[in-house]
Amino acid sequence: xxxxxxxxxxxxxxxxxxxxxxxxxxxxxxxxxxxxxxxxxxxxxxxxxxxxxxxxxxxxxxxxxxxxxxxxxxxxxxxxxxxxxxxxxxxxxxxxxxxxxxxxxxxxxxxxxxxxxxxxxxxxxxxxxxxxxxxxxxxxxxxxxxxxxxxxxxxxxxxxxxxxxxxxxxxxxxxxxxxxxxxxxxxxxxxxxxxxxxxxxxxxxxxxxxxxxxxxxxxxxxxxxxxxxxxxxxxxxxxxxxxxxxxxxxxxxxxxxxxxxxxxxxxxxxxxxxxxxxxxxxxxxxxxxxxxxxxxxxxxxxxxxxxxxxxxxxxxxxxxxxxxxxxxxxxxxxxxxxxxxxxxxxxxxxxxxxxxxxxxxxxxxxxxxxxxxxxxxxxxxxxxxxxxxxxxxxxxxxxxxxxxxxxxxxxxxxxxxxxxxxxxxxxxxxxxxxxxxxxxxxxxxxxxxxxxxxxxxxxxxxxxxxxxxxxxxxxxxxxxxxxxxxxxxxxxxxxxxxxxxxxxxxxxxxxxxxxxxxxxxxxxxxxxxxxxxxxxxxxxxxxxxxxxxxxxxxxxxxxxxxxxxxxx
Numbered sequence: 001x002x003x004x005x006x007x008x009x010x011x012x013x014x015x016x017x018x019x020x021x022x023x024x025x026x027x028x029x030x031x032x033x034x035x036x037x038x039x040x041x042x043x044x045x046x047x048x049x050x051x052x053x054x055x056x057x058x059x060x061x062x063x064x065x066x067x068x069x070x071x072x073x074x075x076x077x078x079x080x081x082x083x084x085x086x087x088x089x090x091x092x093x094x095x096x097x098x099x100x101x102x103x104x105x106x107x108x109x110x111x112x113x114x115x116x117x118x119x120x121x122x123x124x125x126x127x128x129x130x131x132x133x134x135x136x137x138x139x140x141x142x143x144x145x146x147x148x149x150x151x152x153x154x155x156x157x158x159x160x161x162x163x164x165x166x167x168x169x170x171x172x173x174x175x176x177x178x179x180x181x182x183x184x185x186x187x188x189x190x191x192x193x194x195x196x197x198x199x200x201x202x203x204x205x206x207x208x209x210x211x212x213x214x215x216x217x218x219x220x221x222x223x224x225x226x227x228x229x230x231x232x233x234x235x236x237x238x239x240x241x242x243x244x245x246x247x248x249x250x251x252x253x254x255x256x257x258x259x260x261x262x263x264x265x266x267x268x269x270x271x272x273x274x275x276x277x278x279x280x281x282x283x284x285x286x287x288x289x290x291x292x293x294x295x296x297x298x299x300x301x302x303x304x305x306x307x308x309x310x311x312x313x314x315x316x317x318x319x320x321x322x323x324x325x326x327x328x329x330x331x332x333x334x335x336x337x338x339x340x341x342x343x344x345x346x347x348x349x350x351x352x353x354x355x356x357x358x359x360x361x362x363x364x365x366x367x368x369x370x371x372x373x374x375x376x377x378x379x380x381x382x383x384x385x386x387x388x389x390x391x392x393x394x395x396x397x398x399x400x401x402x403x404x405x406x407x408x409x410x411x412x413x414x415x416x417x418x419x420x421x422x423x424x425x426x427x428x429x430x431x432x433x434x435x436x437x438x439x440x441x442x443x444x445x446x447x448x449x450x451x452x453x454x455x456x457x458x459x460x461x462x463x464x465x466x467x468x469x470x471x472x473x474x475x476x477x478x479x480x481x482x483x484x485x486x487x488x489x490x491x492x493x494x495x496x497x498x499x500x501x502x503x504x505x506x507x508x509x510x511x512x513x514x515x516x517x518x519x520x521x522x523x524x525x526x527x528x529x530x531x532x533x534x535x536x537x538x539x540x541x542x543x544x545x546x547x548x549x550x551x552x553x554x555x556x557x558x559x560x561x562x563x564x565x566x567x568x
Contacts, residue, residue: 002260003125005029005079005105008050011121017081018108020091021099029078029105030257034122036115039068045075047256050122052115053080056087065095073104076256080104081118085111130261137265140164144273154180154277161270165263170229170246171274173282175355176202179243188248193413195224196355199342202244204231219259226251230259232267234275243278245271292317293378300327300385300437307430319376323389326399326426327436329444330384332356333418333453359413360384367405373398383441384419387433390426396458399423403456418454420444425459442466449560468557484554487537499537500555502530506542507552 006026009019019026033049039057051072058065065088072080080099082091091108099106109118147157158169158180171179176196181189195201204220220231228249233241245267249258295317297303304310314321335356339349357379364386368375376387391398403421410417422444424436439459446465447457471477488499502520506527509515517527531542540547 003031003122003129005031005050007031007125008079008122009107011118013113013117013121014107014109016110016113020096020106020108022103022105025103026079026105028257030260031078031122032126032261034119034126036119037072039064041068041071041075043075045072045077047076049075049077051077051080052083052109052118054083054087058088062092062094065092066098069095069098069104069106073099073102078105079107081107081109083109083111083113083115133260133262133265137262137269140266141269144269148273148276154274154281155182157273157277158182161266164266165247167258168248169270170248171243172202172246173243173278174202174241175351175358176244177355177358179278184248190413191225193359197359197414199352200224201229201246202231202241204229221255223251224248228253228255230255232271234271234278242282243274245274288317292319292376293380295319296376296378296385296387297380299376299387299433302431302434310430320374321430321433323374324392324426324428325376325387325433325436326390327424327433327440328384328386328388328399328403329422329424329437329440330386331382331420331422331444331448332360332384333420333448334416338416356414356417357384360410360417360419363406363409363413366409367402370405371398371402373402383444385437387436396423396460420448420453421456422447423456423458446560464556465560468553468560472557480550481554481557484538484540484550485558488534489558491533491537497530497533499530499534500558502527503534503551504555506531507548511542 004027006029008014008031009017009026030048031050033046034052035045035049036052037045038053038055045051053068055065055068058068069080082088084090091106096106143160144157147160154171158171159182162169162182168183169180170184170192173179176192178189178192184192192201200222201224204222218232222229222231228251230247230249232245232247234243234245247267249255295313299310299321304313311321335353336349339352361377361379361384364375364377364384368388373391374389378385388399388402407419410419422440422442424439424441424443426432427435427439443457443459443462446462446469447455450465451457472481485500488503491497492499502516505519506513506516509519513524513527513531517524520527522530534551535542538551540551542548542551
């Protein structure tokens with residue numbers, strides 16, 4: 001237990017001292033230091049420090065005395081002991097009232113009591129307590145080392161540390177991804193995830209210099225709802241944090257009083273222990289994740305020499321290639337914009353993206369488990385590549401339910417994230433896995449070009465687009481398309497009239513001018529003017545079926561971006 005002003009007042013040497021203010025606060029006032037101070041105070045007073053003074057600079061000036069005491073109060077000192085009898089005979093009533101209003105402790109000392117004797121007594125007591133705390137913290141260090149050597153899991157290590165510091169811990173990797181959820185409610189965990197996505201954690205933005213004590217300068221402090229979050233980094237050899245330890249405290253707690261030398265020492269030992277644990281775990285997990293990720297990528301790109309080789313690797317990694325799979329490709333559209341919108345200053349885009357992908361992957365695994373489906377996944381080349389087990393009775397209902405579940409959950413966690421999806425067909429056999437990936441990749445590409453961002457596109461629904469893609473590979477076809485469409489593209493670019501959109505709507509309404517005008521919210525004469533402009537620019541008649549077919553084919557081919565899209 002730490003020294004308090006109450007325990008200091010119990011010393012024999014202070015038997016004639018008089019407690020003048022904040023009599024109910026002395027038990028709560030922690031004492032870590034003691035020093036002699038006269039005017040000016042400036043920044044020489046530390047938090048939790050008892051100040052001894054003769055008030056020599058105040059003389060009979062009440063305002064000076066009040067200013068001196070206010071500076072001591074503002075420094076978060078524990079108490080002020082004033083020696084009376086020479087420079088100050090009576091502490092002014094105004095000073096006592098000032099201290100009482102702010103619940104600050106002032107003690108009157110007889111002049112004959114030597115400051116050096118008080119300092120010696122206080123420091124002896126503090127040093128005794130520090131020695132005991134040091135012994136106790138060394139035992140904690142030894143216990144933590146035993147836990148590491150005994151290959152204890154992080155949950156039990158966390159529980160042991162929590163017992164020593166009297167409050168809950170949160171241990172995360174360098175991206176803020178929780179490593180152990182000991183004692184935390186699901187509501188708190190969800191709030192934490194949202195705070196990580198917002199960029200508030202894992203590095204606390206609110207840097208709080210708790211006092212001038214170097215022992216506390218390593219801590220950062222922030223708030224999460226009604227809790228105080230204290231952060232201490234878990235460092236590796238390069239001095240880059242590989243994780244963080246967070247202490248979760250109630251809002252009303254005095255942080256500096258809580259951070260006793262013993263608790264600070266325990267947290268430092270904890271950071272070292274967790275660093276060792278994370279180093280070992282990260283090495284294993286990173287190797288495992290890389291192997292799994294590379295395997296899925298190799299399956300998708302058809303890099304395996306034989307099916308036997310792939311099945312052998314899959315078994316080692318815990319995958320079952322005997323199951324039927326459909327490939328899905330997800331393309332996160334707006335990570336850059338979201339990152340820049342939040343104006344991250346203390347976290348890199350790469351690190352932020354890793355955190356986002358981790359949370360998305362977590363929801364993908366959750367959705368697969370909920371539907372009782374196996375899943376293989378990787379994130380490479382800015383794409384999520386997923387193989388989802390296909391039930392025997394259906395091809396696509398399973399995929400729709402899977403994506404619906406993911407998007408419902410992501411809407412709560414990452415409401416602003418937009419993901420475009422491409423879904424391949426089911427193809428039998430090991431070679432079918434690569435075919436399904438190629439189909440999903442093509443589907444997402446067509447969907448992003450034709451439908452816009454954030455849509456789902458099934459490969460089976462892209463038949464016309466694939467025909468157009470095939471036709472557009474012919475150089476002669478490209479020339480015909482661009483000769484037909486280019487005048488409209490250039491005119492739209494210069495005049496912003498959207499002749500291409502007008503022609504599309506006209507075709508969709510089967511040449512009915514009145515219906516097309518209503519759909520475009522145009523006057524009938526305005527639409528007729530645009531249609532005449534289209535005819536004059538292209539040299540093709542809209543009442544000639546062949547001309548109309550060529551115009552429609554050219555627009556559709558141009559829209560999927562195979563032929564040079566000068567508006568894009």
